């Protein structure tokens with residue numbers, strides 16, 4: 172974490188500070204027309220932050236006049252402020268093995284994932300990776316993520332300690348795995364539940380930290396483990412649940428063999444009480460319509476991970492089927508199966524995956540899904556994912572001129588959709604000029620100065 176200080180942007184979260192830029196946030200899912208009231212887009216806006224929250228938001232000309240003379244105004248004109256991105260599925264222990272080649276999910280888990288996750292026996296290594304991982308999220312403009320740790324409770328401890336020190340709003344949890352994995356990564360139904368519960372009590376609701384129960388996926392848990400996980404989910408009904416479902420055809424077949432008698436892979440989780448609000452399932456590629464409707468009924472959320480799905484050759488998420496079933500969908504990187512930490516690159520690939528099934532996923536919709544949409548689906552609406560007054564001040568500054576090509580393309584943008592589309596297709600960490608969490612600047616890209624006044 173090495174933010175570059177600049178004149179005028181000396182914001183501490185307690186004192187008011189204002190930011191002048193284009194502003195964009197959403198009140199609802201964008202429809203087909205820009206005038207449907209879902210999208211707030213201010214071409215010359217002012218965002219006033221105080222006490223780590225958004226205090227005022229509006230048109231610069233209207234708000235500036237009433238702004239106290241002692242409130243500094245950071246001038247980000249020419250840039251676009253949006254809520255920080257929300258990544259709903261990512262593995263911090265896989266940071267060091269991103270971009271590892273393997274012919275599909277199961278061999279990739281065996282050859283790279285499990286040996287890398289073993290290294291988290293060492294708390295010093297875990298702490299060092301947590302620091303790098305959070306730096307990388309900040310560089311990419313992600314201010315909230317649902318994060319898998321490893322089976323080691325110390326991996327979650329290291330992650331939460333670092334996230335809490337930065338005052339980030341993060342959800343994370345120790346992985347639970349009591350079979351079909353190497354002995355060195357195995358817990359038991361009992362120890363997994365005990366360790367998870369101790370972590371919930373220690374971290375859930377401490378500052379901005381939130382706990383996510385993490386049975387890795389059905390093949391690595393016994394029925395006994397899924398049952399105790401379901402009990403914990405019932406007892407602690409505001410913690411998150413995160414797992415993987417229907418990612419890969421070989422995996423789906425394996426689940427059929429391990430859990431005979433269930434209608435589908437998703438039904439295994441349903442049987443153990445693991446489908447509910449605040450449950451988030453990665454991938455959801457090989458579901459059928461009954462599964463999709465069941466996710467809708469229970470309030471479970473799909474985390475679509477397009478870079479991972481293509482990288483591992485898992486399959487193509489079906490947006491049209493999800494929409495027809497009313498299934499809630501969010502966007503996620505799934506690092507290290509995913510090949511980028513950037514939610515902009517994730518949008519790029521989500522758009523292409525959608526195109527391949529004949530579906531048009533607009534950039535405006537993708538920005539919604541990565542901010543307000545994810546917050547609503549996670550029951551964090553009004554808290555994060557928005558620039559509305561009262562929300563926690565997690566926001567990022569995007570630079571439409573970050574690269575020569577972006578500058579050239581966005582100079583010709585004729586609509587908000589074209590601007591966002593260019594950022595999604597051509598942008599990555601370079602397009603993130605700065606990231607703020609709870610009103611504090613945690614990252615500023617070198618060579619992206621704001622002006623002060």
Ligand code: GUN
Pocket residue numbers: 262276280284387388415418479505508
């Ligand atoms: N399924 C079970 N574990 C994993 C994992 O770590 N990554 C992905 N992409 N799929 C999984």
Ligand code: ZN
Pocket residue numbers: 260261262415453505508
């Ligand atoms: Zn994953």
